[in-house]
Amino acid sequence: MSERSTRISRLLSSQKSRTAYIKAKLGVLVPAQIRALRLKSTEPPMPRQRDLAKEAELQQSRISMFETPGMANMTLETLAKVAAGLRSGVIVKFVPFSEMLHWENTFSPNAFDVNPRLEEDEQFLDPSTGIRIDSNSWFCDSNVAGSQDEEEANSGDTERKPMETVDEQAKMAAAGAGSGGR
Amino acid sequence: MEGQNNPIEEWYQGLSEEAQDTFNALLKVNQKADSPDQWNGSKMLQGDCKEHGIWEWSFFADNRQQRLLGIFSSERKKAFFLIGCYHKQKRYTPQDCLKTAIKRAKELRKGTAIFHERKVNSNI
Numbered sequence: 001m002s003e004r005s006t007r008i009s010r011l012l013s014s015q016k017s018r019t020a021y022i023k024a025k026l027g028v029l030v031p032a033q034i035r036a037l038r039l040k041s042t043e044p045p046m047p048r049q050r051d052l053a054k055e056a057e058l059q060q061s062r063i064s065m066f067e068t069p070g071m072a073n074m075t076l077e078t079l080a081k082v083a084a085g086l087r088s089g090v091i092v093k094f095v096p097f098s099e100m101l102h103w104e105n106t107f108s109p110n111a112f113d114v115n116p117r118l119e120e121d122e123q124f125l126d127p128s129t130g131i132r133i134d135s136n137s138w139f140c141d142s143n144v145a146g147s148q149d150e151e152e153a154n155s156g157d158t159e160r161k162p163m164e165t166v167d168e169q170a171k172m173a174a175a176g177a178g179s180g181g182r
Numbered sequence: 183m184e185g186q187n188n189p190i191e192e193w194y195q196g197l198s199e200e201a202q203d204t205f206n207a208l209l210k211v212n213q214k215a216d217s218p219d220q221w222n223g224s225k226m227l228q229g230d231c232k233e234h235g236i237w238e239w240s241f242f243a244d245n246r247q248q249r250l251l252g253i254f255s256s257e258r259k260k261a262f263f264l265i266g267c268y269h270k271q272k273r274y275t276p277q278d279c280l281k282t283a284i285k286r287a288k289e290l291r292k293g294t295a296i297f298h299e300r301k302v303n304s305n306i
Contacts, residue, residue, distance in 0.1 A: 004306040010199070017199060024203030028241070032211050032222045069223045069241035070204045070248075104207060105304045108214040109222060 011097070025104050027070040030079075035067045036109045037086045043119060046086075056085030087117035188298045190250075193266030201243030208241055209302045218254045218261075227251070231280055234287045236264070246270060251283035253290070262290055262297060 010017040038046045046052045049063040056063070058081060065072045066082060074082075076092070083090040095103075116122070122129050194202060212221040224239045226232055231251070239250040247270065252263040264286040267279040274280065289295035 004303060007306050020198070020200035021203050024200055024207050024243075027204055027243075028207035028211055028222070035222055067222070069208050070201075071242040101306070104210060107211060109211060109220055110214065110216050 022100070024070070025100060029104060029107055030074070031067045031069050031071070032107070032109050033112060034063075034082060034086070036112045037088060037114060038063075038067075040113050041086060041117070043087070043117065052082070052085050054085075056081045058082070058085075086114070087119060088114035190263045190266055190300070191298065193250075197248070198244050201241075201248060204241050204243045205248070206303065206306075208239070209300075210304065212239075213259055213302055215259070221261075227280070230284060234284050236280075236283050236287055237261075239263075240269070249274070249279075251279060253287050262287075263300075264290075 007017075007021075011021060034052075038049070038052045041052075044051065044055070046055065049067065050060040053060040053063045058078070062072075062078075063082075066074060066078075079090060079092075118124070194205065197205065208223060212224070215221050218224065218237065221237075221239065223241050224237050227236050227238050231238075235253050236251055237254065239252065241248050246268040249267050249269050250263050251265050251267065252261050254261050264283040265279050267274050267276060269275075276282075286295060290297065
């Protein structure tokens, strides 16, 4: 049985296993985002952790913790403070496992940025510039948001189709289609 | 690294499920970084280790600072892990892990060590 198949079986049967899986991904991807955004900040520049600490009104040691993979159990309040310091918004969104995996697979610390930051976010600062911000849509796209009905817009499936559902993954694993071996 | 043993796999199998997942997620993200200093949770060690180009990758799991000591390959986006350990109260366990890492780094560069490829799964 491949590592993947074994893991899928445990995910399906164990709440603790699911928790570990989700926590591990958040524990890596949240610190990676914070570090990437800090290093890409220009107004003000934040080459050192203490620069972000000042902006977020937190201790430098806490920023260090937040950038260490797996280290911090951040509260929503702290997450908001860090986002505020970075002049970025933040979304906490419940998604299918397949979408979480897709996020992990496509996330790149080199490519990741929040652009624009608040001071240059004209869509937010001056909505009259013509681009609609739809309150029902997580992802503001002037072409998509206007054409969706409320059910679709709230389904969490507005941006793309998940690669495959967990059920499909489990079926693939059972059929030996998984390639999780090292 | 030595003989047919795979000390990194042995270290990995001793981790909890959550720590294994964290390690895998960390590898998956860091393999996309363009340069060593962009690897999240990594830093070049000082002293003798620095002379041998040994880096430390750290993540927190199982109530410990888990550490992996290794070197970056000249080949882009490739690294060699030499030993897994943990760090608590300024002490490494196993205590001789820095010496072991240096020894293995030398063997690797001399071409006298066997290495095991670890592929990063994108499907889990």
